[in-house]
Amino acid sequence: MERGSLDLRSERPKRSLWQKIVDLALTDARTLDGGIDEISVEELERVLLESDFGVEGTMELVAELERAAERGRAGSESDLRSLLGDRIRSMLERNGSDAVELERPADGPGIALILGVNGTGKTTTAGKLAWRFVQQGEKVLLAATDTFRAGAQEQLRQWAERVGADYVGGDEGGDPAAVAFDAVEAALGRGVDRLLVDTAGRLHTQRNLMEELKKIDRVIGRLQPGAPQERILVVDATSGQNVLSQAAEFGDALDLTGLVVAKFDSSARAGTIVSVARELALPVRYLGTGERQEDLELFRSDRYLAKIFA
Numbered sequence: 071m072e073r074g075s076l077d078l079r080s081e082r083p084k085r086s087l088w089q090k091i092v093d094l095a096l097t098d099a100r101t102l103d104g105g106i107d108e109i110s111v112e113e114l115e116r117v118l119l120e121s122d123f124g125v126e127g128t129m130e131l132v133a134e135l136e137r138a139a140e141r142g143r144a145g146s147e148s149d150l151r152s153l154l155g156d157r158i159r160s161m162l163e164r165n166g167s168d169a170v171e172l173e174r175p176a177d178g179p180g181i182a183l184i185l186g187v188n189g190t191g192k193t194t195t196a197g198k199l200a201w202r203f204v205q206q207g208e209k210v211l212l213a214a215t216d217t218f219r220a221g222a223q224e225q226l227r228q229w230a231e232r233v234g235a236d237y238v239g240g241d242e243g244g245d246p247a248a249v250a251f252d253a254v255e256a257a258l259g260r261g262v263d264r265l266l267v268d269t270a271g272r273l274h275t276q277r278n279l280m281e282e283l284k285k286i287d288r289v290i291g292r293l294q295p296g297a298p299q300e301r302i303l304v305v306d307a308t309s310g311q312n313v314l315s316q317a318a319e320f321g322d323a324l325d326l327t328g329l330v331v332a333k334f335d336s337s338a339r340a341g342t343i344v345s346v347a348r349e350l351a352l353p354v355r356y357l358g359t360g361e362r363q364e365d366l367e368l369f370r371s372d373r374y375l376a377k378i379f380a
């Protein structure tokens with residue numbers, strides 16, 4: 071196959087990732103009697119990298135395709151679907167946990183710390199999670215520990231009001247750990263089922279802010295042993311492979327328990343989730359799919375696969 075024909079194809083109106091893979095791999099597998107042409111391999115790599123599968127993930131998938139093609143087992147679309155589907159599923163399920171809600175112990179409130187870099191969607195996610203648990207009949211308390219940024223507390227307070235959750239905040243410029251303290255006391259005193267602790271956005275290079283995060287975590291644990299049960303890193307789906315470094319950096323400070331991939335609706339690429347699941351020992355717990363309270367999905371690898379192959 072010549073490069074020219076590929077270029078022409080890529081000028082066609084938008085084809086899905088799956089259609090691109092099928093076009094590339096199947097044309098060769100049929101005309102070359104089994105194998106996949108070198109040019110197509112390069113194109114496949116490009117397509118997968120552009121879809122954010124990451125270098126290693128891409129190599130793994132292409133190698134799998136090449137092996138199958140050589141053995142004549144990649145000759146139909148359904149061959150490709152089961153071949154790549156199995157491999158991607160095993161990447162997605164590497165961390166073993168699919169469709170797992172935030173933990174809530176039987177004998178006290180489930181406490182979750184919501185953290186991440188600036189602007190990823192933490193506060194929105196806290197609000198959506200609150201709505202989700204309120205819908206499930208739970209009593210939810212939202213705590214705003216971002217005492218620094220003007221408007222941050224008000225944003226969470228409005229979410230609390232909108233979704234029917236309780237709210238605890240603090241004085242502007244006050245100690246975030248003191249808000250966390252008050253929130254846990256309130257949660258225990260009022261017998262709430264869930265406490266969701268929103269935190270200010272920060273970068274790992276801001277050492278004082280990372281220390282502040284650890285202090286919030288310690289304060290919660292001191293009042294309620296074993297808590298927080300969840301430390302959820304919220305990442306922006308459009309930040310691609312940067313998600314990996316964010317997880318490593320926050321993971322150095324605290325034992326993370328999972329990810330929320332927010333803004334999944336805004337031009338996220340199919341491979342991001344797959345490479346994140348493949349590279350990190352962290353499960354993706356929810357996807358943020360919009361700005362409204364109901365735009366949060368429990369992550370399920372089977373549904374995700376179905377989307378990739380659509």
Ligand SMILES: Nc1nc2c(ncn2[C@@H]2O[C@H](COP(=O)(O)OP(=O)(O)OP(=O)(O)O)[C@@H](O)[C@H]2O)c(=O)[nH]1
Pocket residue numbers: 186187188189190191192193194195216222269270271272332333334335336357358359360361365
């Ligand atoms: N389309 C879309 N927008 C989202 C989603 N989640 C959050 N947003 C938007 O992203 C912007 C930032 O969201 P916030 O929740 O304020 O982000 P944050 O991480 O709390 O920001 P800081 O507290 O400043 O670090 C807002 O405009 C949200 O409406 C999502 O899943 N989809």
Ligand SMILES: [Mg+2]
Pocket residue numbers: 192193194216222269270271
């Ligand atoms: Mg916020």
